[in-house]
Amino acid sequence: SEELIRKAEKLSIVGQLSAGIAHEIRNPLTAIKGFVQLMRGHQSYNSTYLDIITEELIRIETIINELLTVSKPQLSTFVPARLEQILSEVIALVGAQALIGNIEITSRFDSELPLLSCDPNQIKQVYLNFFKNAMEAMPRGGTITLDAVGLESVPGCGVDRVKIRLTDQGHGIPKDQLDKLGEPFFTTKSSGTGLGLMVSFNIIHNHGGTIQIASEVGQGTVIDVTFPVLQGSQHTKRPLASY
Ligand code: ADP
Numbered sequence: 001s002e003e004l005i006r007k008a009e010k011l012s013i014v015g016q017l018s019a020g021i022a023h024e025i026r027n028p029l030t031a032i033k034g035f036v037q038l039m040r041g042h043q044s045y046n047s048t049y050l051d052i053i054t055e056e057l058i059r060i061e062t063i064i065n066e067l068l069t070v071s072k073p074q075l076s077t078f079v080p081a082r083l084e085q086i087l088s089e090v091i092a093l094v095g096a097q098a099l100i101g102n103i104e105i106t107s108r109f110d111s112e113l114p115l116l117s118c119d120p121n122q123i124k125q126v127y128l129n130f131f132k133n134a135m136e137a138m139p140r141g142g143t144i145t146l147d148a149v150g151l152e153s154v155p156g157c158g159v160d161r162v163k164i165r166l167t168d169q170g171h172g173i174p175k176d177q178l179d180k181l182g183e184p185f186f187t188t189k190s191s192g193t194g195l196g197l198m199v200s201f202n203i204i205h206n207h208g209g210t211i212q213i214a215s216e217v218g219q220g221t222v223i224d225v226t227f228p229v230l231q232g233s234q235h236t237k238r239p240l241a242s243y
Pocket residue numbers: 129133134137168170171172173181182186187188189191192193194195196197198221
C-alpha cells in the first residue's frame with residue numbers, strides 16, 4: 001500500500017543519513033576512549049566517574065554500530081543462496097545463548113525450497129535481530145519455531161516466493177505498539193537501541209520482501225517474511241499424469 005511505501009522510503013533516507021553521521025562519530029569516539037584509558041593511570045581522576053564515562057561511551061558505540069549496519073543495504077551483493085543454509089547458520093550462532101536462556105529452537109524447511117537471490121550476510125543480520133528480540137522476550141524460556149515454505153502466488157504456476165515464519169512464546173507486543181515497530185529508536189528495553197527492526201525492515205525491503213507481525217500479549221509473536229525466489233530456480237508442481 002501507499003502507506004507502506006512511504007514508510008519504506010522514510011526508512012531508506014533515515015538509513016543513509018544515519019550511516020553518514022555514524023561514520024563521522026566513530027573516529028572522535030575512539031579518540032575519547034583512548035584518553036579515558038590514559039586518565040585511569042592518574043590518581044587525580046575519580047575512577048567511578050571514569051567507569052561511568054566508559055559505560056556511556058560503550059553505549060554510544062553500540063548505537064553507532066547498529067546505525068552503520070543500516071548503510072549495508074546500499075552496498076549489498078546479491079548472489080544465489082540457499083535459505084536453509086543461511087538460517088541454519090543463524091540458529092547455530094544463537095544456539096549457546098538459547099541454551100543458557102532455556103530456549104529450544106525448532107526449524108522446518110520445505111524439502112524443495114528454491115534458491116533466493118540475496119545478500120546472505122544481510123539476511124543473517126535480519127534473523128539475528130529477530131532471534132535476539134524473541135529470546136529477550138522470553139526471560140523464562142520456551143520454544144522458538146522457524147518454518148520456511150514455498151508459496152505459489154498463482155496456484156499451479158510454480159513457487160515464486162518463500163515464506164518464513166518465526167514464532168516465539170515471549171511476552172508479546174501490545175496493539176498500540178505494533179505501528180511503532182521499525183521506527184528508529186523505538187524500544188521498550190532499558191538498554192535497547194530501537195534500531196534492530198529498522199535495520200531489518202530496510203534489508204527486507206531492499207530484497208523485495210514483505211513483512212507482517214502479529215502478536216498477542218502474554219502469548220507470543222509471529223513474524224512472517226516473504227522473499228521472491230531466484231528466477232528460474234522454481235519447481236513447478238506438475239499435476240500427475242492420468243492414464
Ligand atoms: P531493541 O531490541 O533494541 O529494543 P528492536 O528494533 O529490535 O530494538 O525492537 C524494538 C521493540 O520491539 C523492542 O524494544 C520490543 O518492545 C519490541 N519487540 C520486537 N520484537 C519482539 C518480540 N519478538 N517480542 C516482543 N517484543 C518485541
